[in-house]
Amino acid sequence: MTHQMRTVVATSTSRIAAVLLGLVAIGLVFAPDFCDRQTLHLLAEIYAYICLATLWNLLAGYAGLVSVGQQAYVGLGGYILFAAALHLGVSPLWAIPVAGAFGALIALPAAALLFRLRGAYFAIGSWVLAEIMRLVAAQVSTLGGGSGTSLPASIVLAVGSTRQVRDNLFYWCALALLVLVISASYSLLRSRLGLALRAVGDNEMAARSNGIRVLGLKLAVYVGVGALTSMTGAMIFLQRLRISPDAAFNVNDWTAIVIFMAVIGGIGRLEGPLLGVLIFFGMRQWLADYGTLYLMLLGALAVVVMITAPRGLYGKILERWPMELAPIRMRVEKS
Amino acid sequence: MDWLNVLLQGVLIGGLYAIFAAGLSLMFGVMRLVNVAHGDFIVLAAYLALVVTQSLGIGPLMALVIVVPVMAVLGYVLQRVLLNRSLGEDILPPLLVTFGLSVIIQNGLLELFTPDSRKLGAGAIETASLDMGGGLSVGVLPLAQFAVACLVIVALQLLFYRTALGRAFRATSDDPATAQLVGLDNDHVFALATALAFALIGLGGIFLAVRSNFDPSLGPSRLLFGFEAVIIGGLGNLWGTLIGGIILGVAQSIGAKLDPGWQTLAGHVAFMIVLAIRPQGLLPKVQA
Numbered sequence: 001m002t003h004q005m006r007t008v009v010a011t012s013t014s015r016i017a018a019v020l021l022g023l024v025a026i027g028l029v030f031a032p033d034f035c036d037r038q039t040l041h042l043l044a045e046i047y048a049y050i051c052l053a054t055l056w057n058l059l060a061g062y063a064g065l066v067s068v069g070q071q072a073y074v075g076l077g078g079y080i081l082f083a084a085a086l087h088l089g090v091s092p093l094w095a096i097p098v099a100g101a102f103g104a105l106i107a108l109p110a111a112a113l114l115f116r117l118r119g120a121y122f123a124i125g126s127w128v129l130a131e132i133m134r135l136v137a138a139q140v141s142t143l144g145g146g147s148g149t150s151l152p153a154s155i156v157l158a159v160g161s162t163r164q165v166r167d168n169l170f171y172w173c174a175l176a177l178l179v180l181v182i183s184a185s186y187s188l189l190r191s192r193l194g195l196a197l198r199a200v201g202d203n204e205m206a207a208r209s210n211g212i213r214v215l216g217l218k219l220a221v222y223v224g225v226g227a228l229t230s231m232t233g234a235m236i237f238l239q240r241l242r243i244s245p246d247a248a249f250n251v252n253d254w255t256a257i258v259i260f261m262a263v264i265g266g267i268g269r270l271e272g273p274l275l276g277v278l279i280f281f282g283m284r285q286w287l288a289d290y291g292t293l294y295l296m297l298l299g300a301l302a303v304v305v306m307i308t309a310p311r312g313l314y315g316k317i318l319e320r321w322p323m324e325l326a327p328i329r330m331r332v333e334k335s
Numbered sequence: 336m337d338w339l340n341v342l343l344q345g346v347l348i349g350g351l352y353a354i355f356a357a358g359l360s361l362m363f364g365v366m367r368l369v370n371v372a373h374g375d376f377i378v379l380a381a382y383l384a385l386v387v388t389q390s391l392g393i394g395p396l397m398a399l400v401i402v403v404p405v406m407a408v409l410g411y412v413l414q415r416v417l418l419n420r421s422l423g424e425d426i427l428p429p430l431l432v433t434f435g436l437s438v439i440i441q442n443g444l445l446e447l448f449t450p451d452s453r454k455l456g457a458g459a460i461e462t463a464s465l466d467m468g469g470g471l472s473v474g475v476l477p478l479a480q481f482a483v484a485c486l487v488i489v490a491l492q493l494l495f496y497r498t499a500l501g502r503a504f505r506a507t508s509d510d511p512a513t514a515q516l517v518g519l520d521n522d523h524v525f526a527l528a529t530a531l532a533f534a535l536i537g538l539g540g541i542f543l544a545v546r547s548n549f550d551p552s553l554g555p556s557r558l559l560f561g562f563e564a565v566i567i568g569g570l571g572n573l574w575g576t577l578i579g580g581i582i583l584g585v586a587q588s589i590g591a592k593l594d595p596g597w598q599t600l601a602g603h604v605a606f607m608i609v610l611a612i613r614p615q616g617l618l619p620k621v622q623a
Binding site: 060066068113116117119120121123124125127128129131132135136138139146251252256259260263267291292293295296298299300302303306307310 | 363367368369371417420421425426427428429430431432434435436437438439441442443445446555556558559562563566596597599600603604606607610611614
């Protein structure tokens with residue numbers, strides 16, 4: 001006798017997880033009602049880091065493009081926002097998508113150069129690109145040169161007349177960006193392209209012989225990640241109201257920490273970076289009184305995790321309790 | 336004459352960059368490992384030299400005798416204990432592990448030595464210069480450093496192509512599995528390569544320390560200079576590395592002459608130009 005078969009992606013756990021995630025997201029929309037200013041800022045910072053870690057994971061964990069130069073796009077996004085707001089009179093909130101467009105625009109020629117370098121050399125090359133942008137930004141005197149610049153009160157007031165209105169707006173923007181990044185990466189990975197991407201991650205040669213255009217695929221991911229990273233950067237510096245080359249293109253803040261988060265949580269899984277971000281913020285709050293100790297500990301933890309559990313802590317959890325919170329693979333089931 | 340002087344300074348600093356690059360290139364060549372912490376280890380060696388000269392009251396030249404072996408041992412141990420475990424098909428683990436080390440060293444130095452910049456005094460040689468005629472003069476120290484850099488390249492060349500150790504390096508590089516079959520202990524060979532690279536790091540660290548001010552945040556830029564010299568010269572070519580270092584040094588000193596803010600930028604741009612028009616580097620890979 002024959003069974004009618006069908007392919008499914010969702011599992012019962014993932015359905016529950018999706019509902020819970022939806023509820024949490026809706027709850028977070030109302031955070032300004034019951035959180036003070038500081039907590040809102042912290043939440044927005046956490047959202048930005050989840051975005052950065054997810055995007056880096058997409059690049060390194062899926063497309064095999066291990067970059068240590070994503071600070072190029074964070075800084076670029078921040079600077080585009082400031083330039084658009086200061087010199088073109090664009091409202092800062094509208095400047096965020098503009099920053100995204102510029103990120104994509106710069107990513108194309110950047111890829112043309114950097115894709116000539118293989119593997120680890122691509123990584124260091126991407127860092128050189130970020131340094132070039134930092135040094136160029138330091139030369140632009142209308143944006144404050146090496147010491148940077150602030151958004152003037154007139155522009156800030158145009159966003160919202162009181163501080164509370166602005167804080168809430170910035171918070172919602174950060175949340176919206178987080179939802180955009182998560183849903184974009186999740187739908188990418190579940191799509192045809194995502195399947196191709198995972199094939200490339202498993203074995204590039206085999207993927208190529210199956211007709212996948214590996215280069216085009218990598219380029220698409222690089223450009224897309226560049227655009228969203230720039231938007232995240234614009235968001236981060238809008239919240240700070242101040243930018244300088246050293247802060248904007250900081251390798252420790254926007255790449256080292258992000259990579260450590262992704263690795264500690266678990267690369268090659270969407271849920272991993274999320275866990276890594278939470279661990280980072282936990283450590284930072286806990287060790288707040290000890291200067292840069294948390295950074296050194298985070299680095300050491302990342303090294304230990306990489307050596308002993310290359311799939312990260314989330315990978316360890318999955319070994320123990322197999323579950324699919326955000327499944328992207330199709331399974332065959334009886335209908 | 337001004338410009339000739341600029342060129343000359345650039346060439347001489349290029350020797351130092353070639354020393355930075357040689358260690359990086361050695362580790363990559365033998366075990367495909369890009370040491371992201373390379374620059375931070377150079378700065379670490381510079382601080383080590385500072386501590387050694389101050390506590391023992393010896394000069395930088397004598398400090399070499401201590402710092403270079405100490406760094407070599409550190410490299411050997413590091414490779415055996417940590418880096419060998421990160422090697423494999425995937426390029427991410429070694430990259431991440433050395434990135435972690437970079438952050439730890441940078442912040443550790445910051446806590447120990449504060450962000451203030453330091454310099455290692457070298458005595459009379461620091462200000463001594465040779466008159467080349469026609470208003471052109473070169474410092475004895477930069478000239479000596481350049482000469483040492485050339486000697487290092489020659490020595491590495493001989494080591495690679497004339498000695499049993501060099502053969503072991505090339506064999507493990509070509510095919511680690513077969514190298515093991517014919518009796519090489521890969522873990523040991525890799526550790527020796529790293530020890531040698533770290534000896535070069537020690538040398539580069541002291542040269543850096545006597546030549547200019549240094550502080551804990553200087554590491555990443557030294558890594559990038561070394562990396563750029565390797566790529567400009569052509570991967571797997573030691574003389575190329577020297578030429579790459581010189582081109583980078585000249586580009587930087589021309590940039591600095593035009594505008595002090597353009598020094599580093601000009602070097603990076605030169606690198607990008609080479610990448611755009613000749614991605615395989617200027618000199619071909621040496622075929623043994």
